[in-house]
Ligand SMILES: O=P(O)(O)O[C@@H]1C[C@H](O)[C@@H](CO)O1
């Protein structure tokens with residue numbers, strides 16, 4: 061377990077949030093995290109103000125191809141947003157509290173809703189490459205071994221010691237996503253399911269894929285869950301989607317091999333539809349009384 065100086069403590073997050081608020085006029089209520097190859101969403105923000113991660117106090121650096129490494133402020137469908145064009149992963153070597161620090165910074169800047177995307181392998185054999193999966197729940201494999209971003213002393217200014225996770229993914233936002241996807245004609249490739257997170261960076265073995273599938277996983281990846289845990293701890297509501305970029309290999313006769321190039325290629329092919337889904341959801345939120353942004 062990492063100690064409290066590993067990142068994400070209140071003072072550090074407060075400093076970062078104050079630095080950002082002093083450098084932008086935008087007061088974001090929506091935070092967006094872009095997955096591998098899915099950073100195009102940041103390019104849709106109006107009147108963008110861009111900060112390189114390397115210029116932001118206490119921020120880690122993005123080290124992964126397909127993660128630009130910048131924070132973009134602006135408006136999307138009139139909503140003030142902050143967008144991470146690139147995220148941090150456990151396998152990059154950062155302590156888990158450091159990779160989730162942006163969620164606490166979001167909270168301290170006034171964000172109420174977090175929308176996350178990721179690229180993932182499809183464990184569910186009905187899923188096809190290019191499907192978009194609304195995440196309805198997760199399985200936190202590193203958490204089973206004690207690697208949870210909330211491990212260590214709890215700071216009540218962020219949230220309670222033992223946060224509930226049975227409502228980790230906001231049901232109203234899932235419902236809205238289904239409605240919007242139907243209207244946009246995306247039903248053929250829209251799925252919902254359970255996302256399993258592993259530490260990476262190695263992709264799964266065949267035995268691991270079989271096990272995760274039996275455990276109830278529909279998709280497998282290396283992100284999102286840690287961010288959602290920290291966001292929910294701080295009381296922000298979360299909506300997350302996986303783009304199925306490859307089918308998990310379940311069969312010893314298969315010639316398929318997971319690789320990052322394929323992940324980025326598929327993300328590129330479906331990114332426009334994901335962007336349209338998110339922007340239309342944002343547009344609708346005001347029209348739905350239950351969705352107070
Ligand atoms: O940030 P995400 O979860 O989209 O990135 C996935 C997991 C690995 O970082 C990478 C593997 O191709 O894509």
Ligand SMILES: Nc1nc2[nH]cnc2c(=O)[nH]1
Pocket residue numbers: 179180181182258260262263264280281282305306307308318323
């Ligand atoms: N762990 C994992 N992460 C991914 N990201 C994109 N595809 C995959 C995959 O098959 N496994």
